Amino acid sequence: MVIDVHAHVCAAPELYQWKSVQLSARGAHGYAPKRFSDEYVRDHPDTKRNLRIMDSVGTDMQLLSPRPFQLMHAEKPLKIMESWAVANHDYIAQQVKAFPNRFRGVCAPPQASGEPVSLGFAELERCVKELGFIGLLIDTDPGEGDSLTPTLADEYWYPLWEKMVELDIPGLIHSSGCKHGRESYSQHFISEESLAVLSLINSRVLDDFPKVKIIVAHGGGSVPYQIGRWQADYVMKQGGTVEEFNRRLRLLYYDTCLHAKKSLEMLISLVGSSNVLFGTENPGSGSATNPATGRSYDDIKPLIDSIDFLSDLDRRNIFEHNARRLFSRANIPVAHQTASSSGM
Secondary structure (H helix, E strand, O other): OOEEEEEEOOOOHHHHHHHHHHHHHOOOOOOOOOOOOHHHHHHOHHHHHHHHHHHHHOOOEEEEEOOHHHOOOOOOOHHHHHHHHHHHHHHHHHHHHHOOOOEEEEEOOOOOOOOOHHHHHHHHHHHHHHOOOOEEEEOOOOOOOOOOOOOOOOHHHHHHHHHHHHHOOOEEEOOOOOOOOOOOHHHHHHHHHHHHHHHHHOOOHHHHOOOOOEEEOHHHOOOOOOHHHHHHHHHHHHOOOHHHHHHHHOOOEEEOOOOOHHHHHHHHHHHOHHHEEOOOOOOOOOOOEOOOOOOEOOOOHHHHHOOOOOOHHHHHHHHHHHHHHHOOOOOOOOOOOOOOOOOO
16 A cells, blocks of 8 residues: 655635635625535546546545645734634535545644644644644744754744644644745745754654654655765754654654655665655645656655655654654555555
8 A cells, every 4th residue: 555645735726716805805795614515526527637637646545635825824813813714624624524435534733833833733733633633733933044943953842742742743843835935935035944853853742752754854854865964963963863863753754755866765774664755745846857767756655656765664654654653643554556546
């Protein structure tokens, strides 16, 4: 079975049109989240398109979350962002209900610069306890480049780690937009992921919360490629050893959303197959056609299949076993073959 842990909702354009009206009105018409009928979500062409793409690349199940660059964490008033989160989560829950063999839900709780991380806990609990969601996205920079939110090493984040352990859910590090500074949002992802990994490794977080489950999107940002520099920095500034740095690196998990075989080989060689989860963001920013293969960049499974040093167990870890282990609330059937777009 192939489980894609990094996928985002393919929603009806009407959902995003409602968001545009909300932004224009700034609450003048209230904040009631947009609702759709179950039949509308089930039969919408964008839902069907997502299923066809999954079938075409051999993905059995996707873990769906809201699209990060759409999260609006830096928008004011907060009620706009909070109602948008509810609308996204309800839509994802309807897709999961319609196709329970193909989808599971991952939420993106409300976050805001200058607000406590507990701001989104009520929505997080609703998603997990009422909607059956199995994980969350963690935006390390809800101010979208304003540099006001502390790094993950700071105790500001401790209530979130406690809540994740309490609910037994993993978090996927995935920043949102970038309104400030010189980066596009795609560039900002890599900066924030690199900072997240190094902040966690160089802090007490992973010691204070040994049961917390954290996945870093896009292969860990710059960390695999710049590993020598980060090892040297750890030895010089932390007084540790390379072996200790590498051990702490493997207390985190990483997805495969890298689009290049050599990058995947470097990541898996560094942290091992037990710490890598199949994730593609497909369809997403990698949907352009790779001229070298004739497939989209985010068709990542053939890249992993072509890595000759991987054993059958390594591939099963990456494609399925690690996802089942970390997303313990998922209740994914063990015996499953790629289903048709009917979800049956």
